[in-house]
Amino acid sequence: MSSPITPLDLTLDGGALTARLVDFPSVSGDEKALADAVEAALRALPHLTVDRHGNNVVARTNLGRSERVVLAGHLDTVPIADNVPSWVEGDLLYGCGTSDMKSGVAVQLRLAATLTEPNRDLTFVFYDCEEVEAARNGLGVLVRTHPDWLAADFAVLMEPSGAVVEGGCQGSLRADILLTGTRAHAARSWLGDNAIHKAAEVLRRLAEYQPRRVAIDGLEYREGLNATRIDGGVAGNVIPDECRVHVNFRYAPDRSVEEAEAHLRSVFEGFELDLVDVSPAALPGLGQPAARDFLAAVGGEPRAKFGWTDVARFSALGVPAVNYGPGDPNLAHKRDEHCSLSAIAETEERLRAWLS
Template identity: 30%
Template sequence: MESLSAPVTEWSSTGDDLIDLIGELLIRPCVTGDEGLIADWIAQWAASRGDMVMRVGHSLVMSPPGDLDDPRPVVALVGHTDVVPPTEHDRLARLEERDGQPVIVGRGVSDMKAGLGVLMQAFIDEDCRNGPYRMVLVAYAGEEGPAEANELAQVLNAVPGLADTALAIIGEPTDGQVQLGCMGALHALVTFPGVQAHSARPWQGHNALTHAGEWLAKWKDVDLVEVTIDGLTWKEVMTPTQAYTDNARNIVPGSFVVNVNYRFAPDKTIEEAEAQFIERINAFWTGDEPLSVAIVDRALPCPPRRNNAMVSALIDAFGVDVAPKQAWTDVARFNAIGVPALNFSPAPGDQAHQAGEWMPVADIRPGFDQLKAFLTHT
């Protein structure tokens, strides 16, 4: 069976180093769990320039050659290499025209190979290297999969010097905005009780599926909760997302499990969020037997840190809109070790994980120029 990380085509040079770099990343799809080949390619790309490369699993930490005692503040340029599985519409990386404008089509161009390409180009740019910051490039695996397989955690443990970073820039798609902070996330499995029976004799049982119907209906009218921090407003929401039974189709289910997802603003601790989450789940329940509620996944939020000196300097240099990150990203992992972090990429967020993923070529160079303006400003 062909590896999903094998190049699907050769990239034809456009004469633009940045576009061609993104193209080279795109022809290596690297679905989560299969990032070895792209890690090999990026490591060779960096080593061929004489840069120092440290490998952790299929993740890389790269820095320019020179004195590690360089007194300049460190800026980490951080991007994940993995993508969700390709579709027939984006497996072939290519340039196309849409409405008379050139676009790049390819799995992961939005999330996040365009962002990673912009970070890599800034990392090798001589003006950026000679600017007021010492740059470190981090290309890590496993972001699109389960949290425990995200190799950024291993990288941060293996390279303790990253805790001294003055600012981390994560190349998540932000439509050219600076997006600060991120939401926290909780997932709970809610189990509804019942009594199993044959579907030909349902009166002998108690259908857990229909038992849950009234509770599920109440989620339709749950209002968004807006939370404003440092002038940025997040929209909190709790949403049932999946349902499970383990019985055959001719059995009245004796249990019914619903996954509920809570996305919460970075104004509360994980413990406070869990308490509110469980309270809301139980408030919708009117049955005689208590629900079984198990929190099965937790992701810490990240505050915007808008008043941090480095964050403020970047915002001033970029001169673009500032918005909250209405999702979870790895800025939270940096915040957990005391490093301010933010999200930035010229890629369109609404194309992430879409079939036929694409982005306008015209947006890429301005995104690079914005990043360079920050990395070279004094």
């Protein structure tokens, strides 16, 4: 017999609903109970059509509007750090996931429950496993299995952004530069060829590298190319025959994955380069009509997103997307993670004004 579903009360205000969600543990891979509760709460709303795949829940209005907007957020959190259940101190709600990103999910649920006649058709996406490896990401699963569920003219990812619009995201390319030599006894080093010494040229190129600053839709993206790890050496008395320099290239969204790889290979021409991981960038799409309306409604000065987020998945589907949520990204994953209750209410009301 299956366990009874713990109900979610969507008439609670955004802060109280966030607290309820925080008190509903959902560490990555263990989101089923929360997904069950979200699905049950949404199925009780007659103006929504609800679908589910695994622990990913998608609810939609079907009013025949000329535009469709996605509001998306992940249900999972990093492991709990003695910060559940939640607690309140003044205007601050503390607890695991308050900032990243159950405050954003609470706003989604509040809007899903109360916007019965929005000016655009709406799709609400609640997905699992965002905080772990990309292969398990629930939004990625939906992209592969049900891309039609995600079709839209514009998307808002409710990732923590301090209630400021953060457009698009950087791409990320990680690679190993393999340096080889000849092993020998350190006492007879002339018989060997030191692979670690060859890293000097790689490090010189990195030190002299001048990263671009790129303006897109009025937002400045700053690229970066850095060594993040060096591995090499056999023993204290051995000339090493192998060394790896691990580099991370954060690139602006005017580059495709292929262009980013070609650029990296040109920087390290003459060296063997082994790609480890590639994540595409996402254009901000702020020139789109829906994005312009969104910016006018929520106010504030938009900024570029430094880092990678799931807006890239929407961008790959041809859906312009921005990051916009009440949480502070600098507080994500911290033991004292918290979110402003007033920011939750303000974010909900700004979105409501845009969609009403």
